[in-house]
Amino acid sequence: AQTVTQSQPEMSVQEAETVTLSCTYDTSESNYYLFWYKQPPSRQMILVIRQEAYKQQNATENRFSVNFQKAAKSFSLKISDSQLGDTAMYFCAFMKLRTGAQKLVFGQGTRLTINP
């Protein structure tokens, strides 16, 4: 079974700073996807970024980028120039790359607060 661990329950930074959220996972699979989801106080889960395990290049979406270290099974999220709207719970998630296995395994989440 796959497990996802987020070791930082809470983080807090000042607006415009850069922040990195950590995620490690455990799997015996070689092909999989990794995701970061954001859940603001409104509770709507929003997809932030995804990474295919077979791709060596780290994914980037505007101010959001990941540092994917496959051998170390590490998948951190970096938020640059943080904004007040980035305040949310952030969940790291794993999915096996196999038809019929569309099941996300989530970490426990990191509560991120951006202070003005």
Add this chain to the structure above:
Amino acid sequence: KAGVTQTPRYLIKTRGQQVTLSCSPISGHRSVSWYQQTPGQGLQFLFEYFSETQRNKGNFPGRFSGRQFSNSRSEMNVSTLELGDSALYLCASSFGGATTYEQYFGPGTRLTVT
């Protein structure tokens, strides 16, 4: 394009009752997954439906069931409710194919069991 919708948004039920939650996926999406979110257990996968068939199931008791209709809309049913079933129930949709894996979530249904 409209997002994933879930109804109702809030629900209060009594122990022993049953409840049905509904999820309408993004147009064109054929896969619907359900997740339970609680403060203690976090986000846990319930089941996934694709083309009206349950394709994947999590470790939940048989009181939790679901179905999917020909228009890809899905319902989730919980029978004989227990206090521990109080949670946010999230539905997510995706194309469900072999090369597309992103899941898009609805706003959730907050179920309170008293």
